Amino acid sequence: MTTLMTVLGIVVFVVGLLFSIAWHELGHLSTAKLFGIRVPQYMVGFGPTIWSRHRGETEYGVKAVPLGGYIRMIGMFPPGDDGKIKKRSTSPWRGMIEDARSAAYEELKPGDEQRLFYTRKPWKRVIVMFAGPFMNLVLAVVIFLGVLMGFGVNTQTTTVSTVSDCVISQSENRDKCADGDPAAPAKAAGLRPGDRITAFDGKPVEDWGTLQDRIRDTIGPATITVQRDGVTKTLHADLVENQVAKNDGSGRPVEGEYVKAGFLGFSPATGVVKQDFGQSVDRMGDMISSGVQSLVDIPSKVPALWDAAFGDGEREPDSPMGVVGAARVGGEVFNLDIPPEQRVATMLILVAGFNLSLFLFNMLPLLPLDGGHIAGALWESLRRNAARIFRRPDPGPFDVAQLMPVAYVVAGVFICFTLLVLVADLVNPVRIS
Template identity: 65%
Template sequence: MDKLMWVLGVLIFVVGLLFSIAWHELGHLSTAKLFGIRVPQYMVGFGRTIWSTRRGETEYGLKAIPFGGYIRMIGMFPPGADGRITKRSSSPWRSMIEDARAASYEELQPGDETRLFYTRKPWKRVIVMFAGPGMNLVLAIGLFLTLFMGIGVTRSTPTIQSVSECVVPVSAQTDTCQPGAEKSPANAAGLRAGDTVLAFGGVRIHDYDQLQALIRDSAGKHVDIEVRHRDGSTATLAADIKTNTLAALDKDGYPVKGQTVTAGFLGITPATGVHHMSVGESADEMAKMAEHGVESLAQLPGKIPGLWHAVVDGAPREQDSPVGMVGAARLGGDVFAMDLPATQQLAFFVQMLAYMNFMLFLFNMLPLLPLDGGHIAGALWESVRRTAAKVLRRPDPGPFDVARLMPLAYVVAGIFVCFTGLVMAADIVNPVRIN
């Protein structure tokens, strides 16, 4: 049964991935057709075509490898400086440029002269190229709002799940009290599992993060703690907050691996509950995730040595190690095979699909060919050149020839392929596991 559920989890992720790809390409397709650009092909996947149908002038299809997609637009690049679409050269770099230019015209038909991509105004080309990643962003926001406001997220609460018997530093890596260890402040004060902290040192408590920060800032202080017992009665207890060695926390309240701080210690473990966020809370949470996404993208080059050692030497994968589509699919299968409530499984899938779409948005917006951001950068540069020429009363420089950047695009694509291959190898031989 577990294997069947694992396969089901993988299939659900693949379906979500295919939808995200199709949604991305739909953004390009719809805006290209809106601006009169002819689109001969709309494909989800790469490799061999396993199904296709033609509607009007566009062929719609599904290919065998579900890790990408594309639409083919006529006239992506302008003709060469001599006005010809193709010309041959012995230079390998020139051949790359000319091959790319020729490919963008290979399905040219009579009447397409006014329907070429490069002939559209720069702002229209920016919209067409932004529409793909923009659709991923819209989908990510919709999924995050569904998760935060509809399904809810698991959060630590001011309700106490358990009370530590004694003061134990984080370096001990155990909750077992050693001989002679002093009682924890919570134990000595009479706090018990099931109590809910209402106020700490006269400050009303709204969530556990607030309570945790107050405790850590109260080392060596005598503090009154107002609690509501499990039976509904309230009481005010007094605790002498101890100084202890604890795990350091980052700005979002998560433990920083290998770092400790000296801070106040009460000795409670919070219970967890499902929290449905407001619109404002959801916006704040998405802003944090956006910041993390940008940071993760910037840190990718630094993750390469860890991935290499994970594949070659079998070194453990870090919890923040990059995960590709194969790894994400495996995680989806692992979650479905776990004995978890259906709402938690659903929440995991929604969050994973939302974050994947957001990262697809960020990645495609990089100003590098062959990514969408590279074409956007080319269109914006053309607009700047033409505007400057108009202001300075100089001849129109004409369209910016993005095809001249194709050698760089091949280098970028090669780096991306190698990195993707390394991540895929790590996901297969040494996958990230859920604790």
């Protein structure tokens, strides 16, 4: 049964992956056709074609390796200085440029002269290139909202899980009481596991974040209203000052940093809680912020990733993970000892996170990524407008093909990084619990 559920989880993730790629390319395709650009191919995957059909002037198909996709537009790059596609030079860098230029024209047909990508105004090219990543962002937002508001998220609640016996500074890193440690205020007040705190000092509380803030702001007497076995009880506690973990802006503890604050002495239970729209938007904002930070942190994580792949280093939970690793996690999700609806919700969050990563990664202003083409179109618009303002000759379209040597270097780095992540995902994968 475990093997079957693992395979099912992997299959479900791969289907979600293929849909995400197809959805991304659909953004490019629909806007390209809207602006009259001819698109000979729309493909999901790379490598050998396993299925394809022609509809109108476009071939739609699926390829064997589900690691990406593409649409092929004619005229992605302008012709050479003489208005023609130059023949290959003996210079390797010039050869790269001319090869890219030739590929953009290899399916040129009579009447296509006005249907080339580079002939469209810069703002139209920005829309075509941005539409793909934007589709991933839309899909991620829709899934996140659906899961957070429809299924809920596992979060800390105002229900008591455990009650501390004594007051211990969190910086001491111990959980056993020593002689002389004073009794915890929660213990002295009679708080019990299973109690649901509904009000603190007479003010209603509905979530753990609000309750935690009020506890930390209080030193001295306080009333605690709880629901216990269906009965409302009011407890009286005398909160003390203690050294507790410092929280960041999202309410998460900052490792190794502590502050002096009010202390009651209990741990909250966790549970699946549906979020309202405002809470869901806040959580999505945190996810996007974390995604951006993770992208920035990738170079600094390469040494640990190498050690995890080829040495005896541990794989960090926030280590970069590729498609193979994500598929493996998808298999583990379907084996978690949680209700089926939460397995579905977790899988959807995994797919949403993948789409968010696609959006952020593709927006990097580097060729061959979509962001590189967007940057090229914006630069062209800037210099053409500047020429118009200063009454200088129109510089013409910006030749993005000139940046192809850089694009090959970027692609090479990306391929090496992908292979490193692949090895790490195979020999030392990220695991969930």
